[in-house]
Amino acid sequence: MFRRYTVLAVLLFSSLLLLSGCGGNQPTAQDRFKSFTKAWQKQDFSTMYQFLSSKSQKSVSKSAFVDRYERIYSGIEAGKLNVTIRKSDDKEKKSVPFTATLETVAGPVRFSQKASMTQESRNDKENWYLNWTPSLILPGMTGDDKVRVHTSPAKRGEIADRNGRPLAMNGNAARIDIVPGQLPTGADREKTLNQLSKLLGVPREQIDSALKQSWVKADSLVPVRTVNASDLDLIKKATQLPGIYKTNTASRIYPDKQASAHLTGYVGKITAELLKAHPNEGYSENSYIGRTGLELLFEKQLRQQDGAEIVLTDAAGNEKATIASKEAKDGQNIQLTIDKDVQDSLYSQLQKESGTATAINPKTGDILGLVSAPSYDPNDFVLGISPDAYNKLQKDPKKPLLNRFTAASAPGSTFKPFTAAVALSHQAIDPNQSVAISGSRWQKDKSWGDYYVTRLDHDPNVNLREALFRSDNIYFAQTALKIGAKNFAADSKKYGFGESLPIPYAFRKSTLSGDGKLASETLLANSGYGQGEVSVNPLHMSLIYSAFVNNGSLIKPRLLMSDEAPQMWKKNVMSPDTAKLIHNDLIQVIDNPAGTARDAKINGLPLAGKTGTPEFKQKQGENGRENGWFVAYNTDDPKLLITMIVENTQDRGGSHAVTPKVKAVFQKYFNK
Template identity: 35%
Template sequence: MGKGKLWMAGLGATLVLAACSDEEAETPVPEEAEPETVASPEPRAEEFMELWQAGEYETLYEEFLTERAKSAFSEETFIEWQVELEEQLSLSEREIDWQVGEEPWLKNEPADIPLTISMDSVIGEIEFGKTLSFVYEETEENEAGEWFAEWDPSFILPNLSEGDNVSVQISDTERGEIVDRNGKVIAGNTDAYEIGVVPGNFDRDDYTERLAGLLDLSVEDIDAELEKPWVEPHHYVPLGTVRPDREKLNRLFAIPGTKRTKVTMRHYPYGESMAHLTGYIAPITAEQLEERKGQGYGQGDIVGREGLEEIFETELRGKRGGKILIEKTAQNETITAVDNSSAAGETIELTIDAELQQEIYQEMGDKPGTAAAVDPYTGETHVLVSSPAYDPNDFIPGIKESRFRELADDPDQPFFNRAAAAYPPSYVMQPITAAVAMKEGTLDPAEGIEIDGETWQKFPSWNDFRITRPNPGVKNPVDLEKALVHSDSIYFAIQATNMPDDSFTEGLNEFGFGTAFDYPLQLAASEISESGTFGSEGQLASSASGQSQVRLNILHTALMYGTFLADGDLKKPVLIKDAEEENLKQGLFSAEQAESVRAAFEQAGDEEGHELAGKTAVIKTDGGDMAWFAGYDPKVGNLSAAVMMEDEKDAAGIAGALFRDE
């Protein structure tokens, strides 16, 4: 009996289950709806990236952020925080590398776009990866919907959250040195001391005047620093920098409240003699800050302001590094968002001989002029000097306004780099005219011509224009050697006008006239005239002896005279050591023709009473007698030199100092 009931119960259960199964089988299953696709987010993402790079934060917030992002971050947070961090960290030149994936794009699923964000900063380049999600949302203005960005602060800096505090630790690098051909430092670094005070320990009434005198400041300068808004009684306030001077330092530290910090200071051991080469460093100007935007510079940074310090700023500066720290207020911890290593600046090695340059500068006696000496076989610049000059050490750590005005108002213009200018050469031009005529084949060095009288003109159509020779007593026939020794302007005018068509112009162009050198320092090109051509045959004739509008740069002059030592080869000028040697022109004339000019140069030196070979010239100007020498020492022959003094007749005597120790 019990077993039967149990069976029946089980059977009943089975029937009920079966009935249920039949009902379920008869109930239709609805088909799954197809996901709704929408247009690609790429056009919207592209517009977002462009606005982001341009810093158009207001437009981004109003038109491109999701409602969730807007509710999480106020417009003030979104805009002002980014702007403040850009200023604090000198963020600039933001670049965003991004790529949208392939279709389909689903309405209810985010579109994830991987980004690589890079930008420059006060500690160098920052680069990090992020994924920016775009969400499709319907708005009152656009019921069909549009893509919006899901933004948060970590797109400004890695791991940044709202409420965090950001700080930076900068690792400055040591500026690279500039050295001469022998490794002697001409722009380097030396120890110094930054001097400051702690206001709470400093008695301004009793000691400000004394401190100002020791720091070469005014009382007003110190007052201005101590009264800045950020200054508190316990703060250290830097006031000035001094070089190691035990007596001065002892007097400074005898003043209660003073403190010192050891720092590195730029130093120029050769001072004025190298000023126009080295230049100097100083706080960056607003103009330079704009020019170097995106290179990690900020207000107050030091930068090369003139000469090689400016030209090689990137190499000398090195790579600045440091850390960007984020104080996570919610977690009570500080993390490193960015950690960039630093690298010291490079050493720039020059071909200049610093000792020789200093000696020539001293020989010039602060009188206005310039000098250059080059190796005619390599093009290496051994000397390139301008006088008078300023002392670049005056600019470190900062030049006094009174001293700057004194230099700026000096009638001899110590800031003007005469080595970069071009000047009328007079008779120094004659050997170049001869070289062109010899190459053209219209001048035979051994062939003499008859020249009578003091003046000459080729045609009566020249009217009153005539060429005047300085020494009408030269015996006929006049050959090249006599013409060079006696600076016979008529001889060279005849040779120039004997050349056909534009041969003289073309020959001078082969010597480098009209073309600025590819050289680290910007030098004026030598010119045959303001237009680069001769306007008349009379102008051509007078230009043969460096008259009319002919202008020569001092370095170019030394290089051209070097061709007479190098048998007709003109070298490219070199200033940086180990630069590749290069001929600007080969075979400007033959070795035999070079020898004939060298013989005339030596004879000219004998006639003028010095042991150098070359040409001299004295030009009457409103300011005095401009004097030239170009040539070399025939006993040595490893340097070709040129000297120009604006009001000094003994240019050859100054040039002689170039060869004393050779």
């Protein structure tokens, strides 16, 4: 009896061992194919090879397998892969049906296959392995087939001004090449290469490295540097050297150069970081992409989609099938409201300065000019700026790479019309009432300690009009206190303070103070004449002034040409009567002999406007840095409103360094 129970127990234990060997802990064919898929999605062909059956591995070595499929997938620019495993009707469960979608340079490739799996024992362990066929990862492909990619280039969309004149266009550049077999020998070779290095601003080591590339032969054209096709003198000097040639090559061209550089921005070769930031969007390591300005902002619209076709051929090169194809698609052209003549005129006045200017049509909102100075030539970045040239731009104390028209800063007295409008809206002042002001400095009471508000004009009795054309700081400091901090802060929001401007370009928000509040009387008083913590970007200032010709509403800015009727951004921020009153007062800033912008007067072209000279200093009473501001517009059928800022005018009369520049732009625009 005991022996019989022992035999039964042994048989039961053996059965359990057998069951455990075939049980749920062992991967199924489907489980193994899922693991293979993970490596496939990473294009990890080395790991994929480990999943191949012994028979498959005998037919192709690991190095040949990895080399072939890496080259194929690289050539078709294989990207994201999605694999869906379908339900199998295989009773033995030796095949795994799946559907795959692979992103490529020619668009998505979709195919369905069955993966044949076989069980093998390796290292005393049973598992499933894949019976390899190339069609598993590319439909229709066999072992001897080749893959070709035919491309048809498309064109990037161009950027033009309101009259169709190009600001960013497709053109040609000049590539300087070396033909190694035609270089002189010995000392003459060294002399030639050193001369070329100096001419092109390319380090000699870089030239030597280019010549040592594995593909270079005696008759090869070895690119050294691409230069502007219009630089005829440089091209002539370079190509006069033995063995040096010029090749025309497609390039992005910025014909307005420095004048529109910060506006248009530039394109550049995509970096590894940008390629990672734009996955599965069709970019490759050879793509160009918008890097700054409008080129970056409108990248999706401007970007071209090159056409491509992936063709499968047999070993002899005969075409077997087209795996995927995509038609070329040109980028969308963009037409701006910018007027190139205005843009260039503004820049010509600022090119020797550090400053910025904006110009709009105050009745339509069309932005006619956006300029930042000093500037740079965007063509240099497209063609490949040298490290030395880039470092020079970066280290320049005037900061030519800084876009100033998007920035915000203290507006000084150009802010006073805003303060006047708020005061009149709250009936905090009577515009006709003269206010007695004694001397050149004032403080509310002794609680202000050593702090005083100062003014340059000593007129003892001042009403609103006189305070505007004389630019009386004390009058507007007192006016701000009459308005009150709560009303002043609340009304600033009605004018768009704290908001982004309603255009597709990133401008710094204008702010009344750091926290949007006016916590102290001195801060409130200083804010009344555009100091304190007030910060306004120049385009926003132009929009505020547009209310004086639009019955109290701020025009909505437009950067892109449109058939739509002009719209208001902020409606009825002041009454039509207030707008008209301030408008008439601003005319006196220029027409009155005591006006601060009297030097901007143009015979036959009446203007209205306001000057400003914000000060930046550590302590009251000390000398410090100043910026000059001037906002002006023509009054008869207003078509042009300019806000210009010139930095560091402390030794040049403050705003008087700006008024002649704005005057010159008006004279050119209206032929006066």
